[in-house]
Amino acid sequence: xxNFVLTIPVYFSDDKDQNICGIGRQWLESxxxxxxxxxxxxxxxxxxxxxxxxxxxxxxxxxxxxKLPRGIYVDPYQLATLNDSDSHLQILLDSxxxxxxxxxxxxxxxxLLYATLxxxxxxxxxxxxxxxxxxxxxSFGDQKAVIVNIGSPDLLLRSExxxxxxxFKSYSIVDAPCTATNSSICSWVQIRLNKEQSHVSLQIPVGxxxxxIHVICGTLLVTFICCSALSLKIWKHRVLT
Amino acid sequence: MERxxxxxxKKHFLFPASFIIRLALVIYGDYQDRTMxxxxxxxxxxxxxxxxxxxxxxxxxxxRSTYRYAPVLAWILTPNIYLNFxxxxxxxxxxxxxxxxxxYQYLCLRGISSEVACRVCSxxxxxxxxxxxxxxxxxxxxxxxxxxxxxxxxxxxxxxxxAALYGLSVHMKIYPVTYALPIALALRTQVTPGVGRExxxxxxxxxxxxxxxxxxSFLNGELLLFAVVAAxxxxxxxxxxxxMYGWDFLHExxxxxxxxxxxxxxxxxxxxxxxxxxxxxxxQWLGLAAFVPQLALLLLVSWVHHRDLALxxxxxxxxxVSFNKVCTSQYFLWYLCLLPxxxxxxxxxxxxxxxxxxxxxxxxxxxxxxxYFLEFKxxxxxxxxxxxxxxxxxxxxxxxxxxxxxYRPVAQAAQGRKDK
Numbered sequence: 001x002x003n004f005v006l007t008i009p010v011y012f013s014d015d016k017d018q019n020i021c022g023i024g025r026q027w028l029e030s031x032x033x034x035x036x037x038x039x040x041x042x043x044x045x046x047x048x049x050x051x052x053x054x055x056x057x058x059x060x061x062x063x064x065x066x067k068l069p070r071g072i073y074v075d076p077y078q079l080a081t082l083n084d085s086d087s088h089l090q091i092l093l094d095s096x097x098x099x100x101x102x103x104x105x106x107x108x109x110x111x112l113l114y115a116t117l118x119x120x121x122x123x124x125x126x127x128x129x130x131x132x133x134x135x136x137x138x139s140f141g142d143q144k145a146v147i148v149n150i151g152s153p154d155l156l157l158r159s160e161x162x163x164x165x166x167x168f169k170s171y172s173i174v175d176a177p178c179t180a181t182n183s184s185i186c187s188w189v190q191i192r193l194n195k196e197q198s199h200v201s202l203q204i205p206v207g208x209x210x211x212x213i214h215v216i217c218g219t220l221l222v223t224f225i226c227c228s229a230l231s232l233k234i235w236k237h238r239v240l241t
Numbered sequence: 242m243e244r245x246x247x248x249x250x251k252k253h254f255l256f257p258a259s260f261i262i263r264l265a266l267v268i269y270g271d272y273q274d275r276t277m278x279x280x281x282x283x284x285x286x287x288x289x290x291x292x293x294x295x296x297x298x299x300x301x302x303x304x305r306s307t308y309r310y311a312p313v314l315a316w317i318l319t320p321n322i323y324l325n326f327x328x329x330x331x332x333x334x335x336x337x338x339x340x341x342x343x344x345y346q347y348l349c350l351r352g353i354s355s356e357v358a359c360r361v362c363s364x365x366x367x368x369x370x371x372x373x374x375x376x377x378x379x380x381x382x383x384x385x386x387x388x389x390x391x392x393x394x395x396x397x398x399x400x401x402x403x404a405a406l407y408g409l410s411v412h413m414k415i416y417p418v419t420y421a422l423p424i425a426l427a428l429r430t431q432v433t434p435g436v437g438r439e440x441x442x443x444x445x446x447x448x449x450x451x452x453x454x455x456x457x458s459f460l461n462g463e464l465l466l467f468a469v470v471a472a473x474x475x476x477x478x479x480x481x482x483x484x485m486y487g488w489d490f491l492h493e494x495x496x497x498x499x500x501x502x503x504x505x506x507x508x509x510x511x512x513x514x515x516x517x518x519x520x521x522x523x524x525q526w527l528g529l530a531a532f533v534p535q536l537a538l539l540l541l542v543s544w545v546h547h548r549d550l551a552l553x554x555x556x557x558x559x560x561x562v563s564f565n566k567v568c569t570s571q572y573f574l575w576y577l578c579l580l581p582x583x584x585x586x587x588x589x590x591x592x593x594x595x596x597x598x599x600x601x602x603x604x605x606x607x608x609x610x611x612x613y614f615l616e617f618k619x620x621x622x623x624x625x626x627x628x629x630x631x632x633x634x635x636x637x638x639x640x641x642x643x644x645x646x647x648y649r650p651v652a653q654a655a656q657g658r659k660d661k
Contacts, residue, residue, distance in 0.1 A: 040619040077291060077306070099306055102504060102519070135505055138517050144621040205621040212517045215627060219514040220530060222631045223564065226638040227534035230560075231541055233642045238545040 027053050028157075033064075033193050035152050037200050042133040044202070048113070048153060050125040062125060063156040063176060063188055064113040071103040071148035071204060072131050074111060082130070090114040090180040091129065103134040113153070114180050138207035145203040152199065156188035252345065252359050256338060259366035263334035266376035267327060282330075286378025289329060293318040303489035311413045311494050312482045314380055329378060336382035337375040341366040343389035344581045347551070350396050353585050361581045371574055381571055384414050385578035391417075392550060392582070395424070404467040408474025415498050416575060419539055419557050426547035428464040430457075506612055506626050508568035508605075510634040513627035515566060528566065535564040551582035552648060556641065563637040570605075588647045597640050604629075604636035 032051040037044050048064055068074075076097055082089045094110040115125055136146045156174055171189045178186040270281035292302035292315035302308055302315035320328040341362045348358035365371060375382045387410040394403035407424070410417040482490045504516040511531045518524050538560045546553040558576035562568055589597070608629035611622035 041615070041617040042619070043617065077287060081287065097306075100503075100505075104520075135516070137520065145619075203619060205615060205619060205623065207513065207516050207623045209517055211624070212521075215514050215517055216523075216527065219510055219627075219631065222634065223510055223531070223534050226634055227538060227564070230538060230638050230641060230645075233645050234538075234541055234545055234556075237645050237648075 028191055031155065031191055031193060033152055033155055035150065035200050037131075037150070037202060038128075042204070044131050044133070045128045046131045046150065046200075047126065047128045050155065052117070052123050052125070054123060059160055060117040061158040061160065061178075062115045062117060063158070064115070064127070065154040065156065065176075066111040066113065066129070066150075067153070068108055068111060068131070068150060069148055070106050070108045071134050071136060071146070072150065072202070073097050073099065073106075073109075073134060074129060074131055075099060078130055089127070089129065092177055092180045092182055101134070103136045106134070112176065112180070133202065133204045136204055136206045138209035138212075140209035143206065144208070145205050148202045148204055149199045150202065152193070155191045155193055157191060158186055158188045252355065252362075255359055255363055255366055256342060259341060259372075260334065260338045262367075263337060263372055263376050264331075266372060267330045267334060270330070270376055271327060281377060283377040283379055285380070286329065289314060289318050289378070289380065290321045290326065293321050297322045301486040301489060303486055303493045309493050309497050310380070311478075312486060312490060313413065313478065314383070329380075330376060333375040333378065333380060333382045336386045337371055338366065340371075340382055340385045340389055340578055343386060343393055344578070347389065347393050347396060347582055348585060350393070351585070357585065361584050364581050364584070365578060368577070370577065374571065374574055379571055381574045384410060384417075385574060387413065388417055388420075388554070388575075389578060391420075392554065392579075395427075395550060400428075400463055400467050401470055404470035405474050407467075408471040409478070411471075412475050412478045415495055416558065416561060419561055420550075420554050422540070422543040423547040423550060423553040423557065424467065425459060425464060426543060427550055427553075428461060428467055429459045430461045503567045506615060506623075508570070508608055508630060508633055509566055510564075510630045511566045512630055513623060516623075531564075531566050535561060538564065549650060551579065552586070555579035555583050556645070559637065559641055563634055563641075583644065583648065586649050587644065588649055589643065593643075597643060600636055601640060604633040608633055 030053045033048065034051075035046065035048050037046050039045055046066070048066070050062065050064070074091070074093070074097065076093060079089060079091050090113070092112040092114070094112070095107075097109065098106050111129065113127055113129065115127060117125065133148070139146070156176065158178075171191070174188045174190050175185050176188050178184045273279075273281040288305060288308050289310070292305040292308040292310075292312075295302050295304050296312075296315050296319055302312050308315070317332070318329045344365055345358050345362045348361060349355060353361070371382065371385075387406055391403050391406040391410060394400070394406060407417065407420070479491075482494075504512075504519050506512055509515075511527075514527060515524075515531075518527055539557055542553060542556045542560065546556060555576055558579060562572045562576060565572070584594075587594075608626065611625035611629060614620040615622045615626060
């Protein structure tokens with residue numbers, strides 16, 4: 001269900017005035033993509049902003065491919081709830097997500113975020129995805145947190161009216177699902193971007209492994225004392241009655 | 242004040258009022274879900290509903306990730322899909338009020354007056370904790386109703402019904418299985434010292450004879466009836482759903498809970514120890530070490546208090562939850578529903594009771610503070626959470642000690658009420 005194929009033949013052209021399906025090359029190269037994470041703790045919002053120059057072509061399909069590391073996950077059921085609400089978040093995940101596994105027992109994944117630009121009014125695309133941080137292995141040094149980096153997404157475009165791949169010889173062509181329903185595969189044009197920031201860093205707290213002996217001894221001592229005290233009282237009360 | 246609290250003593254007011262309050266919370270919850278960013282409905286309710294949707298599509302409810310409940314719950318909630326999303330919540334609040342009614346019936350059966358029984362029931366029916374839990378869509382009220390119905394049937398000596406309800410309870414959630422030992426001890430033939438062969442040759446009674454006598458006491462018609470009916474219900478339902486859903490059903494409903502090691506922060510005193518040692522070679526041994534106090538206390542309580550099943554089951558569940566390797570706030574309802582059965586027999590004053598309650602909430606608050614800063618602000622508060630977990634265990638044990646020390650057995654309590 002999630003499989004899609006990437007094919008990346010690359011050709012280069014120096015013709016800056018090339019017009020591709022009515023889309024100017026300069027317009028394509030002026031697109032800016034940025035990613036930021038709002039919030040703190042284990043539950044955050046990953047906001048991706050795509051800025052287009054004016055004169056957006058009539059209808060343009062946009063696909064943002066987020067390659068997320070294993071320290072992060074999205075809840076597909078939460079996304080389904082958002083999909084039903086007004087936010088209309090169209091996301092396709094490339095693999096099943098284990099909601100409970102710690103980071104070192106799972107892997108990264110890709111989240112494909114679909115959007116459609118319509119008309120000249122759409123100069124800014126801003127999409128927010130709720131993400132959650134996984135528990136990481138305890139640290140045995142001075143670190144109190146691990147750093148998880150999220151890179152900027154890949155931007156892919158597709159026009160409904162212009163599907164001839166020969167027009168895009170100077171760009172990478174990628175095969176990916178046409179929509180979030182993953183019912184068919186389309187060819188997308190991958191845009192080389194002037195990225196405003198290379199990655200977002202999240203700090204996720206981790207346990208202090210150097211205290212393991214103290215924690216084990218303290219926990220077992222307290223539970224043993226509580227168990228003994230409660231047992232004595234239960235037995236003593238039984239004897240008295 | 243007396244005029245207002247007198248309303249709590251009137252069952253014709255108390256039960257309808259408690260249902261209306263819960264219904265109002267369900268309606269408000271729907272409004273909050275539609276208009277605010279922070280949702281009222283618990284995530285578990287969405288899990289149940291998604292699982293019910295899978296059933297309506299002819300699939301297994303276990304296909305829903307994190308659905309760790311009996312399939313029968315998803316089947317019961319299929320009207321969430323066919324009728325309305327809030328069907329399940331209405332069912333849960335009805336079970337919540339039913340729990341209160343069962344508490345009332347049990348207390349009346351024990352000889353408590355209707356007025357006192359109503360006042361005690363109000364501790365459950367007007368308690369914001371169960372109100373919030375059931376109106377947010379947690380299914381704990383189904384279990385509390387089943388467990389209380391089992392105890393009520395046992396008290397009324399309706400053993401077939403008690404056994405069937407007990408089998409269903411254990412099928413739906415595994416924790417009532419701990420009641421098996423006290424129920425067995427309560428139903429076995431009670432040996433009266435100084436009667437029969439033991440009175441004739443008391444000096445010649447050896448360990449072997451005592452052990453044989455103890456084991457023989459379990460060969461009792463009532464106990465066998467209970468065991469057979471409970472086993473038929475439990476294994477019958479298990480076989481049915483295994484046939485329908487296979488290994489996934491067994492794993493998600495039972496095995497996951499038996500082997501669960503949640504390293505994420507929770508109220509358990511063992512949380513941090515298990516997190517730090519999750520991948521070490523000590524992990525299995527530490528898990529076993531954590532099980533020993535729980536098992537020892539459950540065996541002791543079963544032996545000492547099996548003649549008073551309400552107290553025994555309350556202590557059982559409170560100990561089980563407090564010493565468990567995972568503990569979330571929903572687990573508190575498992576023993577809070579049994580506390581009203583115990584309260585009429587406590588010699589604690591009202592102020593002492595309020596002080597213990599305040600202590601219990603303080604223990605929770607001491608944990609919730611650092612947990613909030615860890616989960617929602619990203620501060621490293623693991624050490625504070627661990628210490629708060631240990632403190633909460635100490636507080637829970639202190640409260641249980643006070644209950645045990647101030648508990649007057651049923652006969653003494655009845656005499657006390659008669660003397661008054």
